[in-house]
Amino acid sequence: MTPASSSLPRGDRWFDDGLYTSVNELAHRSPGWLDTAVSLWSTYGLVLLGALLMAAWWRARPVDPARAALALAAPLVVLAAFVVSTALKALLREQRPCQTLRTVTVEACPAVGDWSLPSNHAVLAAAVATTLLFTDRRLAALAVPAAVAMAASRVWVGAHYPHDVVLGLVVGAAVAGALMTGARRAAAPVAERLHTTRLRPPVAKR
Known part of the structure; x- marks a missing residue:
């Protein structure tokens, strides 16, 4: 585990400081293999x-x-x-919890100015899961819990407050849901046009 920077004064208290601290303490008491597994998922799960x-x-x-x-x-x-x-990160400019609370974290604490709200990892995971709800429900059944696990892992490794990842899931799902709804209306006409051109292979195997 890596200690956060202690050069910053403590920031304003968030309503979920206690939850973040509890998760952080649980990670600190957990076996090393579990922290490694969560850290690997946090880092590579998006792949x-x-x-x-x-x-x-x-x-x-x-x-x-x-x-x-x-x-x-x-x-x-x-x-x-x-x-x-x-x-949103640039607008909200929320400092990382490992900076404001000076916690010891599973992963190195991000630098000052690497904003926390919302969690990009949670946004991306939720967006992927939402697009799959439109394109492949069977794969979505894997992606939805994987997105939740990704969000939880970001709190476990100390990079985000719980509210950071919750907002990330909401933003990712909302943006993807809105855009995929519009794209679904255009998908059939586009596929029909491509079907008679040299660009047919990406949308039809035969």
């Missing part, structure tokens, strides 16, 4: 979620060109959710 996006597109190509076109739009939707999250 697995990204693979699910690719799998959704691959599974849709042979059976439903419109769904394949929608799956192709999903990464752009996830990117849009990230842009919104980054803008």
Whole structure:
């Protein structure tokens, strides 16, 4: 575990300071293998979620060109959710809890000015899970709990307050849900146009 910087004064108290501290203490008392597993998921879990996006597109190509076109739009939707999250961070400018509470954390405490609210990891995970609800419900059944686990892992490793990750899940789901609803209306016409061009392979296997 890595100690946070002690150069900052304590910030304003948040309503979930106690919950964050409790999770932090639990992580501190847990076996090293568990902290390692959570840290690995926190760091690399988004790669697995990204693979699910690719799998959704691959599974849709042979059976439903419109769904394949929608799956192709999903990464752009996830990117849009990230842009919104980054803008909110710059606007809200919440310092990391490991800075304001001076806690000992599983992972190194992010630098001062690396804002905390909302959690980008939670935003991206929720956005992926939401796009999969539109494109592949079976894969979504894996992605939804994975997104929640990603959010929880960010608190466990000490990088975020609980409210950071909750807002992240809400922002990711809201942005992705709105954009995928619009994309779903356009998916069938786009797929139909592409079906008669050289761009047919991305939306239809045959």
